[in-house]
Amino acid sequence: MRNDLTLIGREIAVFLLAALFLALTIVPVYxxxxxxxxxxxxxxxxxTTQEVMLAxxxxxxxxxxxxxxxxxxxxTLVAGFYACMLIRELDFVFDAIQHGSWVWFALAVTAGSLAVALRTxxxxxxxxxxxLQHRSWPVMASGFLVVLVFSRLFGVHVLWQHLMLGDYNRVVKNMAEEGTELLGYSLxxxxxxxxxxxxxxxAAALSVRAPESAPARHATSPVTSH
Structure with missing residues (x-):
């Protein structure tokens, strides 16, 4: 029971810290x-906050x-993927070299990451x-979906033009889209x-030792009971 209570307490603490972190992400938008x-x-x-998170x-x-x-x-593949997302966010920096040149830098990172992965x-x-089996993956995948799918569809001009009609304000659309992206990157x-x-x-070594110690305790219990 003590282990269960420890687990519950730890997860509540993680939840509260995550809630605080997500609440703080509204600050740059504000x-x-x-x-x-x-x-x-x-x-x-x-x-800039999005780029710092990706970096x-x-x-x-x-x-x-x-x-x-x-x-x-x-x-390395995962790191390369996030690095490519960062390069895409910094496209305005690479445009100083040549418009659209961020693609070549992203391709170079992709090739390097694949080369490392293909060695083994x-x-x-x-x-x-x-x-993919780790408990963090669903949250990470949710972040990907928010950034790559939902924010793109949520920021479509037609949607906001219909919403605001003659009072269309691009800043409102940008705030909604960038705020949604920030949520995805935060996840x-x-x-x-x-x-x-x-x-x-x-941590991996401790998780391996824990199951091994339980049989040892069960094995010694009959001796101590006499």
């Missing part, structure tokens, strides 16, 4: 709209890939399958941090 004169553009605080996630997975040889291929294909597939950030933390080598 600052851009209320204090920065509706400055929801490519260098806005909201966009943090990519760095977490790249560092984990370097420290975990058995998972290196899969973790069996280990990469196994580690990727383990990631990905929360899931990624939890996955990397829970699958660290020390």
């Amino acid at each position: 600052i851009d709209v209320a204090w920065m004169n509706d400055a929801l553009h490519e260098t806005s605080l909201t966009e 943090t996630i990519a760095a977490l997975f790249f560092i984990a890939a370097r420290r975990r040889p058995d998972q290196r291929g899969a973790l 294909p069996k280990k990469s597939v196994h580690a990727l399958a383990a990631l 990905c950030w929360l899931a990624s941090v939890r996955y990397v933390w829970q699958t660290r080598p020390t």
Whole structure:
């Protein structure tokens, strides 16, 4: 029972921390709209927050890939995916080189990530399958769906033109779309941090030891009862 209560308490704490984190993500949107004169553009605080989240996630997975040889291929693929999303968000930076040049940088990251994963294909597939079975994956997948599907459909001009009719204001549409994207990236950030933390080598060693200690206690109990 003590273990169950510990688990329940830990999950409640995680839930409350996640709720606080999501509540704080509204702050950059509010600052851009209320204090920065509706400055929801490519260098806005909201966009910058999204980019910082993506950079943090990519760095977490790249560092984990370097420290975990058995998972290196899969973790590099995930890190590369987030890095490509970051490059896409920073397209205005790469446009200074040439318009649309972000695609070539994203392709280079993709090729490098695939090259690392293909060095050990069996280990990469196994580690990727383990990631998909982890409890953090549904949250991460939800974040992907919010960013890649829902926010795109939610930000369609036609929808907002019909909603506001003659009073169409692009800032309102941008706020809704960027706020939705920020929610999706926040879910990905929360899931990624939890996955990397829970699958660290020390945590994995403890989870293996726990089931082994239970049979040992059962085996010694008849002796101590006499």
